[in-house]
Amino acid sequence: MTASKRLVVSCLFLVLLFAEANSMGLKVGFYGKTCPQAEGIVKKVVFAAIKKAPTLGAPLLRMNFHDCFVRGCDGSVLLELSNNQAEKNAVPNLSLRGFGVIDDSKAAIEKVCPGVVSCSDILALVARDAMVALEGPSWEVETGRRDGRVSNISEVNLPSPFDNITKLITEFSAKGLDEKDLVVLSGGHTIGMGHCPLIANRLYNFTGKGDSDPSLDSEYAAKLRKKCKPTDFTTAIEMDPGSFKTFDESYFTLVAKRRGLFQSDAALLDNSKTRAYIFKQATTYGSTFFTDFGVSMVKMGRIEVLTGHAGEIRKMCRIPN
Ligand code: HEM
Ligand SMILES: *[C@@H]1O[C@H](CO)[C@@H](O)[C@H](O)[C@H]1NC(C)=O
Ligand SMILES: *[C@@H]1O[C@H](CO)[C@@H](O)[C@H](O)[C@H]1NC(C)=O
Ligand SMILES: *[C@@H]1O[C@H](CO)[C@@H](O)[C@H](O)[C@H]1NC(C)=O
Ligand SMILES: CC(=O)N[C@H]1CO[C@H](CO)[C@@H](O)[C@@H]1O
Numbered sequence: 001m002t003a004s005k006r007l008v009v010s011c012l013f014l015v016l017l018f019a020e021a022n023s024m025g026l027k028v029g030f031y032g033k034t035c036p037q038a039e040g041i042v043k044k045v046v047f048a049a050i051k052k053a054p055t056l057g058a059p060l061l062r063m064n065f066h067d068c069f070v071r072g073c074d075g076s077v078l079l080e081l082s083n084n085q086a087e088k089n090a091v092p093n094l095s096l097r098g099f100g101v102i103d104d105s106k107a108a109i110e111k112v113c114p115g116v117v118s119c120s121d122i123l124a125l126v127a128r129d130a131m132v133a134l135e136g137p138s139w140e141v142e143t144g145r146r147d148g149r150v151s152n153i154s155e156v157n158l159p160s161p162f163d164n165i166t167k168l169i170t171e172f173s174a175k176g177l178d179e180k181d182l183v184v185l186s187g188g189h190t191i192g193m194g195h196c197p198l199i200a201n202r203l204y205n206f207t208g209k210g211d212s213d214p215s216l217d218s219e220y221a222a223k224l225r226k227k228c229k230p231t232d233f234t235t236a237i238e239m240d241p242g243s244f245k246t247f248d249e250s251y252f253t254l255v256a257k258r259r260g261l262f263q264s265d266a267a268l269l270d271n272s273k274t275r276a277y278i279f280k281q282a283t284t285y286g287s288t289f290f291t292d293f294g295v296s297m298v299k300m301g302r303i304e305v306l307t308g309h310a311g312e313i314r315k316m317c318r319i320p321n
Contacts, residue, residue: 017019025307030121030143035113039125045105046129049168054183054245057130058192060098063187064127065300067120070156072304074148075120078102078317081151090156095236097196099318101126106317115312119317120145124301130255131293134191139294142301149320161198165270175303181296183274185287186265187281190251194261196228202263204230215266217258237261250290252281263286270285272275 011068031038050057060144067077070087077087078099088096096256102122121143132138159171172182202213204224212221238244240245240251241262255278268274281287312321 003205009175026142026144026302027307028142029138031117033172033263035109035116037112038117041108041112042105042122042125043129043132045108046101046126046134047133049101049104050130050133054134055099055192056098057134057245057247058131059096061127061188062192063098063102064123064297065185066096066156066158067123068303069158069302070152070202071118071148071150071152072306073124073144073145073301073302074306074311075118075123075314076148076151078123079151079320081280084318085153086151087153087156088151090153092105095193102317103156106314115313115315117143117313118145118147118311119314120147120305122246122317124310126255131247134245134247135292136191139297141233142298143269144305144307145301146306147266147320148306149213149315154262159264161194162201163264163267163268165274168264168267169271172200175251177296177299177303179271180277180292181299183268183277184289184296185300187249187251187293189239189261189265191247192239193244194239196232196235196237199224200228200230200232202230213263213266214256215263220257220259242307249281249287251283252278256282 046060063077064073066087067073067075070076077096079086080088088099102119105122105126106117106119109122121141124141124143124145128139128141159168163171168182171177172178177185202216203221205211206213212218212225216224224237228235238246240254242248251265254260255265255268258266258269260268268278281289315321
């Protein structure tokens with residue numbers, strides 16, 4: 001073979017390689033030809049929903065996290081089973097809501113391009129648009145995921161608000177996410193609410209001596225005790241008081257002041273990398289959090305995805321075809 005022929009052959013090989021990688025993977029604008037209206041439709045539905053109910057943004061972001069951490073980003077969190085043994089019936093789902101926004105987006109998309117756009121992609125787009133609607137960051141969402149057919153309550157093993165830093169790092173690393181992703185994505189707690197029973201141990205009798213969690217600012221603990229009585233199972237409190245409906249950097253300022261709501265938030269101060277990130281965001285003018293958040297969300301969106309011919313494109317997001 002002459003040198004030029006060899007070059008042609010190796011170029012051809014590269015082209016094939018990239019074509020294959022594309023068809024098997026995710027990419028920005030996957031529906032550009034097959035359903036160019038899809039992203040615009042989702043955005044419209046999400047903006048209308050959040051305008052009516054701004055607190056919906058937070059659970060929509062959390063839904064994306066729960067989907068991706070259980071069985072990968074395959075829309076399994078959306079499925080319903082007649083025996084109530086689906087992922088969404090598990091305890092940590094407690095406050096998942098906003099499923100109607102996914103259904104509405106899907107219904108509107110099906111009208112213009114039936115059977116093309118997956119529910120798992122809609123979920124990823126909804127989470128992004130919800131953050132934009134809350135004045136948060138925007139990022140380019142990779143699409144091309146396909147939907148799973150299985151949802152199983154026993155597989156829900158999400159990071160817990162009682163986890164220490166070692167456990168959190170292990171759990172994220174099992175999903176291909178590093179310490180930076182952990183601290184950045186925890187910044188999602190700049191919006192939304194948490195329920196009293198998840199912090200009662202920090203406020204009352206932490207070590208059995210009638211004390212509170214030493215890693216929680218004592219003035220803040222006193223404030224929280226006023227809102228959360230020891231046996232209150234129902235009250236929800238703002239995770240980022242004052243701006244829980246706005247996506248901003250204040251989560252890091254709070255955690256730096258030992259005012260993170262959960263033990264898992266406070267734990268981010270116990271590792272040199274996550275701690276350094278928190279203080280950098282909390283004190284540096286021109287924080288990098290918004291950009292970092294988009295990068296980590298794209299990474300989270302790649303967890304154990306179904307692409308190519310795997311899985312299916314669900315017709316309705318709550319039931320497999
Ligand atoms: C690091 C591990 C994490 C733990 C242990 C954790 C735990 C929790 C818990 C316990 C709640 C409160 C649920 C309730 O009481 O109703 C919550 C809420 C929330 N989480 Fe996380 N989370 C983690 C990571 C994430 C990630 C990665 C995101 C998204 C990027 C996220 C976004 C949210 C949002 C937006 C809410 C508020 C939901 C609402 O207002 O309904 N969390 N989280
Ligand atoms: C759900 O998952 C559990 C644990 O992995 C497994 O034992 C069980 O058979 C699964 N149930 C169904 C219906 O697939
Ligand atoms: C962190 O939590 C794990 C599991 O709950 C436990 O085994 C480990 O000892 C804890 N590590 C520290 C440093 O507390
Ligand atoms: C605090 O915990 C200790 C040890 O578990 C227990 O003996 C005591 O009754 C608890 N106090 C309250 C007020 O619950
Ligand atoms: C949204 C949703 O399905 N929530 C469920 C979470 O789990 C509890 C208890 O298992 C159910 O009662 C909720 O309906």
